[in-house]
Amino acid sequence: MFKLLLSWRYLRTRYIALASIISVTLGVATLIVVNSVMAGFSEEMHRRLHGILSDIVFESHSLGGLPDPDWHIAEIRKVVGERLVGITSTVQVPAMLSFPMRGQWITRQVNLIGVDEETYADVGDFSQYLLHPENRERLTFDLHEGGYDERLPESGWVQRRRRIAYERAYDEQLRQIESLGRTETADASADFSPPADPFGGVPRDPYGATASSERPSQVFDEAKQQHTGVILGMMVASVRHRDQDGEVRDHFLCRPGDDVNLTFPTSPPPGQAPAAQSARFTVVDLYESKMSEYDSTFAFVPLKDLQRLRGMIDPATGVRSVTALQIRLAPGSNLNEVRDQLIARFPPDQYHYRIQTWRDMQGPLLAAVQMETTILNILLFLIIAVAGFGILATFFMIVVEKTRDIGVLKALGAPSRGVMSIFLTYGCALGTAGSGVGMVLGLLFVYYINEIATGLEWVTGQEVFDPTVYYFQEIPTIVEPFTVFLVVLGSVSIAVLASVLPALRAARLHPVEALRWE
Amino acid sequence: MTHAVYDRTELSPVDPDGLSEPFYGGSAPQSLTAPAPHMAPQPALLSARRLMKSYRKGKHVIPVLRGVDFAVRQGEFVAVVGQSGSGKSTLLHLLGTLDAPDSGEICFEGNRIDNLPYQARDVLRNRYFGMIFQFYHLLPEFNTLENVLVPRMIGQSVWRYWLQRRAHGQRAGELLEMVGLSHRLKHKPRELSGGEMQRAAIARALIASPQLLLADEPTGNLDRHTGAEIMRLLRTLNREQNLTIIMVTHDSTIAGRADRTVRLVEGLVERVT
Numbered sequence: 001m002f003k004l005l006l007s008w009r010y011l012r013t014r015y016i017a018l019a020s021i022i023s024v025t026l027g028v029a030t031l032i033v034v035n036s037v038m039a040g041f042s043e044e045m046h047r048r049l050h051g052i053l054s055d056i057v058f059e060s061h062s063l064g065g066l067p068d069p070d071w072h073i074a075e076i077r078k079v080v081g082e083r084l085v086g087i088t089s090t091v092q093v094p095a096m097l098s099f100p101m102r103g104q105w106i107t108r109q110v111n112l113i114g115v116d117e118e119t120y121a122d123v124g125d126f127s128q129y130l131l132h133p134e135n136r137e138r139l140t141f142d143l144h145e146g147g148y149d150e151r152l153p154e155s156g157w158v159q160r161r162r163r164i165a166y167e168r169a170y171d172e173q174l175r176q177i178e179s180l181g182r183t184e185t186a187d188a189s190a191d192f193s194p195p196a197d198p199f200g201g202v203p204r205d206p207y208g209a210t211a212s213s214e215r216p217s218q219v220f221d222e223a224k225q226q227h228t229g230v231i232l233g234m235m236v237a238s239v240r241h242r243d244q245d246g247e248v249r250d251h252f253l254c255r256p257g258d259d260v261n262l263t264f265p266t267s268p269p270p271g272q273a274p275a276a277q278s279a280r281f282t283v284v285d286l287y288e289s290k291m292s293e294y295d296s297t298f299a300f301v302p303l304k305d306l307q308r309l310r311g312m313i314d315p316a317t318g319v320r321s322v323t324a325l326q327i328r329l330a331p332g333s334n335l336n337e338v339r340d341q342l343i344a345r346f347p348p349d350q351y352h353y354r355i356q357t358w359r360d361m362q363g364p365l366l367a368a369v370q371m372e373t374t375i376l377n378i379l380l381f382l383i384i385a386v387a388g389f390g391i392l393a394t395f396f397m398i399v400v401e402k403t404r405d406i407g408v409l410k411a412l413g414a415p416s417r418g419v420m421s422i423f424l425t426y427g428c429a430l431g432t433a434g435s436g437v438g439m440v441l442g443l444l445f446v447y448y449i450n451e452i453a454t455g456l457e458w459v460t461g462q463e464v465f466d467p468t469v470y471y472f473q474e475i476p477t478i479v480e481p482f483t484v485f486l487v488v489l490g491s492v493s494i495a496v497l498a499s500v501l502p503a504l505r506a507a508r509l510h511p512v513e514a515l516r517w518e
Numbered sequence: 519m520t521h522a523v524y525d526r527t528e529l530s531p532v533d534p535d536g537l538s539e540p541f542y543g544g545s546a547p548q549s550l551t552a553p554a555p556h557m558a559p560q561p562a563l564l565s566a567r568r569l570m571k572s573y574r575k576g577k578h579v580i581p582v583l584r585g586v587d588f589a590v591r592q593g594e595f596v597a598v599v600g601q602s603g604s605g606k607s608t609l610l611h612l613l614g615t616l617d618a619p620d621s622g623e624i625c626f627e628g629n630r631i632d633n634l635p636y637q638a639r640d641v642l643r644n645r646y647f648g649m650i651f652q653f654y655h656l657l658p659e660f661n662t663l664e665n666v667l668v669p670r671m672i673g674q675s676v677w678r679y680w681l682q683r684r685a686h687g688q689r690a691g692e693l694l695e696m697v698g699l700s701h702r703l704k705h706k707p708r709e710l711s712g713g714e715m716q717r718a719a720i721a722r723a724l725i726a727s728p729q730l731l732l733a734d735e736p737t738g739n740l741d742r743h744t745g746a747e748i749m750r751l752l753r754t755l756n757r758e759q760n761l762t763i764i765m766v767t768h769d770s771t772i773a774g775r776a777d778r779t780v781r782l783v784e785g786l787v788e789r790v791t
């Protein structure tokens with residue numbers, strides 16, 4: 001009884017100990033904030049990484065791909081069985097994207113993926129990241145009239161018609177000028193100011209040659225027809241920058257409705273080298289997963305067209321080959337187990353396939369985030385351990401200060417155990433109070449983290465959280481109750497451990513010597 | 519609990535609270551039937567035989583007690599006097615089981631207590647002995663009433679203490695009333711005068727209705743007048759409640775108020791009266 005009461009009284013009268021516990025409070029708060037933010041980041045990253053990747057990717061090493069996808073799909077179905085939720089075939093090749101911009105050709109290196117409109121949405125969250133709401137509902141490669149995104153008010157057919165009308169007017173004027181037979185034509189075209197430019201000065205169509213080869217025999221009306229659709233990654237089509245006011249803006253190099261060129265290798269018959277194949281595509285939508293790795297490299301086209309253009313259709317049988325199969329499993333399935341079963345069915349020494357889970361494919365990145373979290377946790381726990389030494393020193397002082405009282409307690413019959421538990425209870429109470437307050441502070445901080453970041457930006461004038469870097473609009477956080485529990489438990493144990501030595505000293509005090517203490 | 523360890527063969531089980539009748543009170547004649555053989559014909563409540571105690575400082579051995587023989591009867595008020603450094607406090611600590619003698623034995627009610635295990639000695643100090651000190655030794659975090667209750671808090675589990683808190687509070691109030699401190703219940707020790715603190719300490723020593731009061735210079739830090747008041751209080755307790763008191767002092771006038779004086783000289787007892 002006296003133990004509780006005394007610990008309580010000490011707690012209320014020894015403020016010095018509270019000072020030593022503040023470091024525990026701060027440590028706990030920081031740990032909770034760091035863990036929540038890291039969990040938020042890695043969860044967001046997992047979601048985005050996984051978003052486009054299906055659960056398991058079954059890839060062929062060869063440029064020509066799997067010769068007989070239907071047989072493979074049937075075999076995979078046999079192995080995976082019930083767990084299979086979706087499967088789709090894709091063709092993936094490296095490609096060069098090029099499009100004109102203010103009279104210059106801009107090229108981008110892209111990862112060209114031919115996808116099956118019917119089934120591709122079954123294996124991943126791909127369609128969720130598209131800008132046009134109808135494409136999110138149902139994926140098509142048709143250009144929409146408009147309504148892509150508030151950042152892209154002028155796009156779709158609206159943009160396409162206006163651009164072509166402008167180009168035609170430009171051509172018309174140029175022709176008129178030429179027909180007037182002015183001798184100083186060169187100067188005139190330089191001085192000539194075009195009509196009001198609605199979209200940043202796209203010059204006259206500079207890719208006549210390639211375009212004409214693509215055109216079918218009947219007249220292709222650009223204003224009414226589109227080429228095969230292509231969906232470009234957001235960062236392939238735009239650059240993100242900051243204007244004078246510090247606002248983050250996307251500047252679009254090409255938008256839905258524009259035409260682009262794609263150059264990619266063909267799939268040659270045996271014995272021949274692959275050749276480059278070029279084709280024109282119309283941008284029909286943009287893809288924004290906010291994972292810069294994906295957004296800056298992916299370009300999606302319809303599978304059938306890519307197979308045709310690359311010559312992946314066997315002329316004799318009409319069988320279309322693919323380079324990869326994407327497999328979606330039922331939620332909760334053990335990905336590694338399925339992968340291993342597939343590898344056992346298609347052993348690497350017989351089949352040149354690479355079978356990976358999405359985690360395998362993003363392994364290094366995920367491991368890096370994990371590592372970062374671990375190291376931060378260790379460092380922060382060291383801070384709490386340092387706080388533990390502070391508690392130790394403070395408690396020793398309190399024990400020395402209270403030597404006579406300890407002697408009195410023992411003279412009145414208090415057992416050593418009881419004296420010891422006074423200080424253990426005291427340490428435990430301080431640790432609980434410190435980490436409790438730290439927990440509340442940390443949770444509040446996490447809850448208001450975006451407001452706090454804004455406040456810090458306002459105070460320091462420095463951007464704390466830069467959306468151009470992270471591609472998140474807000475700092476993502478996830479509070480895991482178990483982690484919070486572990487952190488609090490850990491710091492309370494550190495406080496208790498730190499009070500063990502002083503408590504032992506108090507328990508060992510000889511009553512007579514303690515009573516004689518001045 | 520630990521207090522069961524201090525159990526006497528002739529009387530068991532021991533009342534776990536020590537709250538009812540002191541199990542070996544002066545009014546219980548049957549407990550006096552088996553005196554230790556070495557004692558004087560009149561039975562002794564507490565006796566010491568050939569007590570030796572020395573302190574070791576490095577290679578030096580400082581002999582303080584060199585064979586003290588000492589006994590106190592039930593209801594006696596004994597003063598222990600001697601020069602400063604003669605070992606009076608040391609003797610009192612040994613009698614109160616706060617320290618263990620190098621050799622010799624101490625008996626309480628005919629049972630050896632100097633070699634009891636720690637837990638039993640804790641119970642003994644908590645229930646059967648009361649102690650007061652020159653410097654009062656009240657706990658500064660507690661008020662007067664709580665200080666008086668400390669032995670009860672120590673001796674009982676939280677649960678039992680909580681159940682009996684009213685009875686305890688009432689008893690503490692009565693004791694404080696008796697020592698004349700009922701108007702200072704909520705004061706912290708630092709808000710009390712020396713005499714008031716000593717009276718609170720006496721009330722604390724009495725809360726468990728002990729058999730024996732051990733006082734180490736209870737008036738040593740007080741002026742003559744206050745000291746006399748404390749002495750009057752002790753005398754009254756001795757007379758009215760038949761409380762056995764062993765008091766250490768170096769003031770011969772104070773010692774003169776006791777029934778009997780024992781003088782310590784060079785680590786040995788020199789009987790005076």
Ligand SMILES: Nc1ncnc2c1ncn2[C@@H]1O[C@H](COP(=O)(O)OP(=O)(O)OP(=O)(O)O)[C@@H](O)[C@H]1O
Nearest residue numbers: 573574580582601602603604605606607608609768
């Ligand atoms: N821990 C110790 N180590 C060494 N010597 C000690 C120790 N405690 C006490 N002594 C010595 O033992 C002797 C007796 O001490 P004690 O306190 O019993 O004397 P006292 O008779 O109570 O004196 P006073 O009247 O001044 O209180 C003293 O000489 C003292 O120096």
Ligand SMILES: [Mg+2]
Nearest residue numbers: 606607608734
């Ligand atoms: Mg002394």
